[in-house]
Amino acid sequence: MAPRDTGSADPSHRSKYESIVMIHLDAAYALARYLTRNDRDAEDIVQDACLRAFRFLETFRGGSSRAWFLTIVRNVYYGELKRKRSQPLNVVLDEGETTLEDSESAPWTRTEHDPIRALERAEAQRRVRAAVTQLPDEYREILVLRELEELSYQDIARIARIPIGTVMSRLSRARKLLYKALQQERES
Numbered sequence: 001m002a003p004r005d006t007g008s009a010d011p012s013h014r015s016k017y018e019s020i021v022m023i024h025l026d027a028a029y030a031l032a033r034y035l036t037r038n039d040r041d042a043e044d045i046v047q048d049a050c051l052r053a054f055r056f057l058e059t060f061r062g063g064s065s066r067a068w069f070l071t072i073v074r075n076v077y078y079g080e081l082k083r084k085r086s087q088p089l090n091v092v093l094d095e096g097e098t099t100l101e102d103s104e105s106a107p108w109t110r111t112e113h114d115p116i117r118a119l120e121r122a123e124a125q126r127r128v129r130a131a132v133t134q135l136p137d138e139y140r141e142i143l144v145l146r147e148l149e150e151l152s153y154q155d156i157a158r159i160a161r162i163p164i165g166t167v168m169s170r171l172s173r174a175r176k177l178l179y180k181a182l183q184q185e186r187e188s
Contacts, residue, residue, distance in 0.1 A: 035074070053072050130185075134181060141160065142174055145159060
């Protein structure tokens with residue numbers, strides 16, 4: 001049985017949507033951005049996920065609304081990859097498009113007592129983000145969901161549709177790959 005499409009005319013549906021989905025837009029964009037490695041594609045993925053979440057809101061049966069919505073984001077991303085088959089999502093930045101590093105506020109605009117430390121911290125964050133974006137998809141998504149979105153192993157297992165043991169092993173492998181990449185970058 002297909003869920004009913006309540007459309008935008010039902011105020012209770014809109015209210016439920018806002019309380020279940022809209023509060024997780026930042027997390028959805030962060031996941032989509034790390035998966036696609038591209039601002040524009042991430043925005044498209046999140047927009048499509050929002051539309052699907054709105055349409056299928058009645059399928060949400062409680063629990064973690066964040067995990068439910070991030071599952072939709074992930075499914076939209078992998079659906080797009082499958083649809084395009086061998087054609088990967090665009091990773092070339094168009095003119096004027098910002099990178100993840102550029103989209104953060106500049107380190108000197110934050111309230112810091114020591115501007116040198118602020119710049120060093122910003123550079124370290126840039127290096128970590130760059131290393132994370134180079135991880136293979138299956139490791140990158142698990143690392144982002146656990147370390148950035150702070151989801152439980154159970155929620156990650158539900159989102160990725162893999163056993164908890166696989167979540168733990170992929171997370172361990174992702175951390176090792178990240179550490180290795182950062183060490184190699186430091187040595188060069």
